[in-house]
Amino acid sequence: MRLDWITRISLHNLRPLLSLFSADLAIDLGTVNTRVYARDRGIVINEPSAVALDNRTGDVQAVGKEAKEMLGRTPGNIRVVRPLKDGVIADFKVTEKMLNYFIQKAHQRRTLVHPRIVISVPSEITQVEKRAVTDAAYRAKAAEVHLVEQAMMAALGAGMPVTEPGGNLVVDIGGGTTDIAVISLSGIVYSHSLRSAGNHMDEAIMSYLKRKYNLLIGERTAERIKIEIGSAYSLDEPLSMELKGRSLIEGTPKMITADDGEIREAISEAVSTIVSAIRAALERTPPELSADISDRGIVLAGGGALLKNLDKRIREETGLPVCIADNPLCSVVLGTGKVLSDFRLLRRISIE
Structure with a gap:
């Protein structure tokens, strides 16, 4: 009888215990910077996506800010690797080590950590590239992994009404990719990912x-x-x-x-490519949504949105109102963080 009671108590307490050890995390795995948002704590990590490795042993010497400081200044036996190129994983093993480091750091180096993770990825990503991201996260001891589109997260983070029936045009200019998307009713009507950023x-x-x-x-x-x-x-x-x-x-x-x-x-060439892609997105938008976009305008997010007078240039070329998100650098990770607490929305927008 006593044993049965102990078993019942221990099973009952297991879930809260595990959630005590592991907070859910939202990760914006960027080409230039990786940002991690922990539920109830906000953004806990905002560091460059760089890893310094020892050529002889393959050991990690530094990750994030320290590794970025070493870029172009290393001796022969140390190399600095940027494991992501154009928004996707270029070096699988190094990405896994980097993710593991950031997840442990977000949990204050606790070892019994198996969090539920939501990762944002570019919109036109192949099945192989998706698999590489999920595998890297599972190898970094994640309990569950969900992938979401960067443009949708940028719109959420910028505070756009994405769940309502109305057109929202968001342009997320990152380091490796520029994601352009027309969003309505929590779904993507049109999206395009450019390798120009x-x-x-x-x-x-x-x-x-x-x-x-x-x-x-x-x-x-x-x-x-x-x-x-x-x-x-x-x-x-x-x-x-x-x-x-x-x-x-x-x-x-x-x-x-x-x-x-x-x-x-x-x-000028890189900027013109982005402007042309925005025009192409507007041409392919259904007329009802076009009317909404002409009222609401275009929202710019990502680090590239901070380029001086980019909003002015887009306004000049499209004739539409253009505004920059409140916190353009962190809008993707803030949007991904919002999805952590709204599991029904995550179910609707996660990529299979």
């Missing part, structure tokens, strides 16, 4: 300076130039910046001054 702008800046000034710069410098003086449309006040790198002719350190006009010219 923040990273491609950085590469364009690097090749422009190489071509025009014979100056070789690194990824981190290119990103800083884009943030500080990059723009999509002419600025009211001109900006300039001193750039340091290596001269391709003399092979010595060299410094030049570049202005916003030159950087705008460098990234």
Whole structure:
């Protein structure tokens, strides 16, 4: 009798005990940054998607911010890997190690951790790429894994009324991909994922300076130039910046001054590709939803939304009102976090 009572008590207490150990997590697995949202605690991790590995042993030396600081500054035996390329997993084993590290860090390094995880992925992702994400999460000790589309999460995080019958156009410009989607009644009417985003702008800046000034710069410098003086449309006040790198002719350190006009010219192709894709999305939207979008306008999310005057350029080209989400960098992970507490909505929008 006593044994039966103990068994009943222990089974009854098992569920709350397990949920004590493991909080549900929402993960925005980005090409440039990975953000983790824990239920009831908000965003607990916001770090670069980078891992530093020892070439001889394969051991992880650093993850996140520390690894990003090492980028382009490592000795021969250490390499810094960005395990995601264009929004999808390029290096499976390293992604698994990175996810494991972030999940443990989100749970304050507790070992008995088996959380339920919701991960956002680009819209035009193949079955193989989906499988790679879910497998990496299960190997990082997840109990359940659900995949959701980034554009839908960006719309939720930006506070758009996605559950109502009405057209919402969201443009999520990340590091590896730009996701454009027309959403109505918690479903995606039209979506398109472009492999043209923040990273491609950085590469364009690097090749422009190489071509025009014979100056070789690194990824981190290119990103800083884009943030500080990059723009999509002419600025009211001109900006300039001193750039340091290596001269391709003399092979010595060299410094030049570049202005916003030159950087705008460098990234113009990447910006034009995004604007053309928005126009294509508008052309394929059903007329009723088009009427809603003309009232509500276009919402920009993701780090790329912070590019100076990008909203002005899109407004000029489409003739529609354009606004930037309140917290564009975190809108995807905040939207994914909202889904954690609304399981019925998650059921409706998760990708099989």
